[in-house]
Amino acid sequence: MSFPIQRLRRLRRSEALRGLVRETHLSRSSLVYPLFVCPGTQVKEEIHSLPGHYRWSVDRLVEECRSAFDRGVPAVILFGIPDTKDEMGSGAYDPDGIVQRAMRTLKRALPELIVIGDVCLDEYTSHGHCGVVKDGQIDNDATLPLLAKTALTQADAGADLIAPSDMMDGRVGAIRRELDAHGHAQVPILAYSAKYASGFYGPFREAAHSAPKFGDRKSYQMDPGNQREALREIALDLEEGADIIMVKPALPYLDVITLARRTFDVPLAAFQVSGEYSLIEAAAHLGWVDRKRLILETITSIRRAGADIIITYYAKELSSLLS
Numbered sequence: 396m397s398f399p400i401q402r403l404r405r406l407r408r409s410e411a412l413r414g415l416v417r418e419t420h421l422s423r424s425s426l427v428y429p430l431f432v433c434p435g436t437q438v439k440e441e442i443h444s445l446p447g448h449y450r451w452s453v454d455r456l457v458e459e460c461r462s463a464f465d466r467g468v469p470a471v472i473l474f475g476i477p478d479t480k481d482e483m484g485s486g487a488y489d490p491d492g493i494v495q496r497a498m499r500t501l502k503r504a505l506p507e508l509i510v511i512g513d514v515c516l517d518e519y520t521s522h523g524h525c526g527v528v529k530d531g532q533i534d535n536d537a538t539l540p541l542l543a544k545t546a547l548t549q550a551d552a553g554a555d556l557i558a559p560s561d562m563m564d565g566r567v568g569a570i571r572r573e574l575d576a577h578g579h580a581q582v583p584i585l586a587y588s589a590k591y592a593s594g595f596y597g598p599f600r601e602a603a604h605s606a607p608k609f610g611d612r613k614s615y616q617m618d619p620g621n622q623r624e625a626l627r628e629i630a631l632d633l634e635e636g637a638d639i640i641m642v643k644p645a646l647p648y649l650d651v652i653t654l655a656r657r658t659f660d661v662p663l664a665a666f667q668v669s670g671e672y673s674l675i676e677a678a679a680h681l682g683w684v685d686r687k688r689l690i691l692e693t694i695t696s697i698r699r700a701g702a703d704i705i706i707t708y709y710a711k712e713l714s715s716l717l718s
């Protein structure tokens with residue numbers, strides 16, 4: 396009989412003892428802060444479904460990034476909201492597009508801040524899909540050169556990391572070749588490898604006005620029921636040259652994070668997406684949960700599951716709480 400010899404409660408008696416034996420620690424050095432950038436000056440427009448987050452014009456974005464960096468946030472990921480959208484998503488790969496302009500300005504103002512470029516067409520296409528539409532279908536191969544061009548213009552603008560989130564087959568390879576051919580062999584790729592077709596992206600789509608105008612994203616994003624397929628997606632991205640892999644969303648897919656962690660010896664990121672944030676905010680607003688506890692508990696869980704890097708709308712706030 397192990398009891399009364401074994402008493403696990405002995406090490407839970409004080410915060411100091413619990414700290415001594417804690418297996419998972421959070422640190423601000425693993426956080427990435429997502430931000431939305433829009434045209435204009437002096438714009439700070441709150442996103443209704445993402446309270447506490449804003450569409451920033453480049454000038455205000457720089458201020459926000461400086462305040463995050465000063466608190467210890469090492470990295471930001473940028474999403475663009477262009478003036479106009481078109482069939483081919485040309486705003487994504489315009490060398491003078493909104494994200495490219497923001498990157499140039501940011502890298503000049505805050506050279507030490509890691510600036511990550513989300514590479515996708517959905518924020519820039521009039522139909523809201525992540526690729527080119529032909530005969531009502533998302534054309535995989537016609538999309539690849541546009542994604543490669545997007546990555547190149549972002550790298551030219553100073554992006555430190557390129558993060559394709561479109562889920563087209565072969566895009567990591569296409570981007571790697573384009574970057575290498577134009578003097579950007581040193582720019583790493585953070586691939587959204589296992590990105591699920593998720594209802595948790597709802598608030599993001601309001602923020603970026605990027606909900607698809609017809610159909611859904613199930614023909615390119617992963618089916619929520621699949622776990623083994625995530626390993627195939629990741630393996631292919633690594634073969635094509637990904638440096639960091641990602642699972643997204645985070646909390647509903649902790650099993651996928653753990654499996655990826657155990658299977659691949661590469662840095663692993665997880666994205667606590669907009670809906671994960673807004674659920675906590677809404678319940679806290681109603682007084683039903685303790686907001687701060689939920690933030691720390693969800694981030695701890697994502698880290699315990701195996702993520703090295705966490706992209707979260709709580710990055711700035713968390714940075715003030717952590718060392």
Ligand code: PBG
Binds near residue numbers: 667
């Ligand atoms: C696509 C993209 C999306 C998110 C990140 N990149 C939206 C989508 O696939 O519909 C979602 C992030 C979030 O919900 O916070 N560019």
